[in-house]
Amino acid sequence: MRPKLDDLHLFCRIVETGSLRSAAQQVGTDPSSVSRRLSGLEDRLGVQLIARSRLQSTTTDAGRAYYDELKLILERMAELEDDVAGAAADPRGTLRVAAPIDLGMRFIGPWLHELSEQSPRLSVDLVVSDQFVDFEGQGLDAAIRVGALSDSALMSRRLGAMPMAIVGSPQYLSAHGAPTSPDDLSDHAFIYYSGLQAGAKLELTHKDGSTTRVETNGRFSVNNLGGVAQIVHLGGGLHAGPLWYFADDIQHGRLLHVLPNWSPPSYPVHMLYASGTYVPAKVRRFIDLAVLKMRNMKGVIP
Secondary structure (H helix, E strand, O other): OOOOHHHHHHHHHHHHHOOHHHHHHHHOOOHHHHHHHHHHHHHHHOOOOEEEOOOOEEEOHHHHHHHHHHHHHHHHHHHHHHHHOOOOOOOOEEEEEEEOHHHHHHHHHHHHHHHHHHOOOEEEEEEEOOOOOOOOOOOOOEEEEEOOOOOOOOEEEEEEEEOEEEEEOHHHHHHHOOOOOHHHHHHOEEEEEHHHHOOOOEEEEEOOOOEEEEOOEEEEEEOOHHHHHHHHHOOOOEEEEEHHHHHHHHHOOOOEEEOOOEEOOOEEEEEEEOOOOOOOHHHHHHHHHHHHHHHOOOOOEO
């Protein structure tokens, strides 16, 4: 016999409140009734979920694992019921999103704040990392990925593309001279985003469509865009990075756009989310908002 849905909700209340008595107060019944229903659920599953004593109730390892999965299922069931009932525009539950650090802190975080302000039944958990986060292992609902996508069972939605630019500080260029052609770049120090850029030839495309590849040299790399920018501002060298990050610095003269007629390849930006015929309202609303916001981002093209 399958557990009753009410008993599953009751088990979640026990875990969240920390005691059978508190759960009983919330559902308007007595603790003995809660205890009997919990015991019935444990008997059907063949495992102890809650260790009971006179002083406290503690979730067992099996109970915690069961709760973590059950909570997600119940949230999705509630969202599905809302969709069927015509309440698809009411995101609820927890929306867990992963994004690169700088993009996440500057843009994704504020977008999620706006979404949460519009959706009082929605909680947000933003995970920022410049490393790819395990989608399923981290229990993500969506992830922002910059760059080419690898083969994946996940669904994707293209949000736009990030043009790249070569930048340098006025003091660095004053001391070392501003490059006038791509060939001049090999005479300059470069600050690299992680070791991935180090040693690789820089591909450049001119506005007229012609292309070239040039050698770059550098002794400094940082695995975070903010750290790269700090060294560039200090006059450490040139950097080929996303235009959106440096657009304000270029506009206000804090950094200079080097060889503005030549550009490194743009990076595509995608939203990843779980595959399936049903996409929760919280994910759909976030996708729609991200598409709209990224269209209006300075330094990003649709």
